[in-house]
Amino acid sequence: MGRGGRGSIPLRGVAMGARSTVASNQIFALVDVNNFYVSCERVFNPRLQHQPVVVLSNNDGCAVARSEQVKTLGIKMGTPWFQLKDLAEKHNIIALSSNYTLYGDMSDRVMTILRGYSPNVETYSIDESFLSLNGLGNLWPTATDMGQCIRYRVRKWTGLPVCVGIGPSKTLAKLANHIAKTHPEMEGVCDLVSMPSARLNAHLSAIEVREVWGVGRRIGAHLHAAGIKTAQALRDVSPVWLRAKFGVVMERTGNELRGTSCLALEEVVAHRKQIVSSRSFGQLVHTLPELGESVTSYMTSAAEKLRRQRSMCEAVQVFIETNPFREQDPQYSNSITVPLPNPSCDTRLLVRAALFGLKKIYRPGFAYKKAGVMLIGLGEAAVSQGSLLVQHGAGEKSERLMEAMDALNRRYGRNTVAIASAGTTRAWGMRRECMSPCYTTNWSDVPVAQAR
Ligand SMILES: [Mg+2]
Incomplete structure (x- = not known):
């Protein structure tokens, strides 16, 4: 897959993380895995x-x-x-x-393939990516050929079926994908850029206005009431009216439908301002040790996320709650925030703080349904300052230990190295009675092929 040659063509409106002003001559592809x-x-x-x-x-x-x-x-x-x-x-x-272990890994594989087709890719969700095709037109006879090639390769390398929608704006690329999915004769690829306008109009007039990206149920109902029932009607309504009635976001959607790109590719995912890890238990939990195991485990995964984005946090919050739908049971819920002595991303310190908080809020005699942790006060991991005070869970030693722990878990699978208080039995674990094996991420789950 050649990418070079035309590298000097400026990719207008795809500046890193920026929202562009109106730019012309954009081409986007939306690649979405079916079901x-x-x-x-x-x-x-x-x-x-x-x-x-x-x-x-x-x-x-x-x-x-x-x-x-x-x-x-x-x-x-x-x-x-x-x-x-x-x-x-x-x-x-x-x-x-x-x-989710399987789906996350399959998603990574698809995204890796897509990055071979464009240097500018926005991962929009676990199964959808926008590709900027600006300046890549001369690599392919037509955009549809490129779309077919993507489909073939993703199917061949991962086994997954995808559809490709191509348009001059992200909103139209989304609609093109929808058209590709609902028109089998298109064989999974729809290019609205090269489509004659009569055909384009026929498609847009057959699409419910609620299908348009960003419209949703509430605005959709208002649009219906105003007589705007199809994507075509939304495209053709006056932008001044749209802005007056629904604000700038809908005005922008109208512009996007007319082929004027207003939404740039967002390649840099903004850092999270807070990280939450919580889950309902598969069965009710009564004791402090069991709750402690779940809190340790949630904190472990939250701390991994924290380090992945190279942040530290200043405080941790723990919460526990009973099941409000079991009206026969006494109810209790509580949360507590525990500030850290200094910003840290060290799993050991974060777990210790969380367990300290848990002990404070735990009350015996209740059947708990859910627990969770939240990391608060996220900031960049700074190079540790030489301090006269002992830095808990910070500094070079802690950094190296955490790096080693993450590397081992990445290489040999989750929880290869874990904090002992997470326990090993996990009676509180999720109920997943019919889960498939982790075919792609766990050696013992790799499928076996038998040849005769
Ligand atoms: Mg999908």
Whole structure:
């Protein structure tokens, strides 16, 4: 894949992290994996290929991903699993627990492939990326050819099906992707840049205005009330009226629909201002040691995120709560913030602070449903100043220990090295009754092929 040759062409409006002013001649591609979680499961379990499949949220709560067959049955996103059981039996729907380790790794693989097609890629969500195609036009006979090549390579290298939408603005690239998905004859690629305007109008007039990126349900209802029911109608309405009625964000959407790019590629993900790690338990938890194990484990992953963005935090907050829906149970919830003696990203110190806080707020005699931690006062990890005071959980020794711990866990898998108070049994762990193996991230889960 050649990228060179035309490197001197300025990529207008794709400055790092900046929102551009109106720029012309932009081309964006939106690459989106079809039914991402279900598709990941199907890669490693071909028996699921033509079956109706749903993936359930944490603790097997509700449907967060659906195969086409399930969508056809009219099952909505977010339907609780217990409401689906009868239907599932009737239609042989297979339900799987969400395997975020697998999905995260498959997502990384797709993003790595996409970076081979453009030097400017914005990862928009776990299964969607925007690519800037500015200045790359002469590498391909047509943009559709490039789209087909992306589809072929992602399928060949990861097993995942993707659709590619191409447009002169991000909003139109999104719509193009939607058109590609809903028109099988396009074979997964739709290029609105080169589409004749009569055909473009026909497509836009058939798309519900709520499908337009950034419109959503509430504004969609207002637009409907004003008689604007399709993407085409939204494109053709006066920008002055749009601005007066809905503000600058909708005015910008109108401009984007007319092919004027207002939203630049955002390649640099802004640093998080706070990091939260919390989860509901798979079963109710009563004792302090069990709560301590879960808090240690949540803090471990929060601290890893903190170090990944090269930050330190100044305080940690811990919270615990009972299940408000179990009205028969006595209720209690509380949280506490524990300031640190100095900013730190050392898992040991953060865990110690969190457990100290937990001990203060824990009350016996309650059935706890959820616990979590939040890191507060995030700032850049500064080179440690020579201080007369002992720096707890900072300084060179701590830094090197944490680096070694992260490296071991990256190489040999999560929790290879962990803080002892996280425990080893994890009775409080999530309920995931039908989770697939971590095919791509755990040696013992690698699929075995048998040749005869
Ligand atoms: Mg998708």
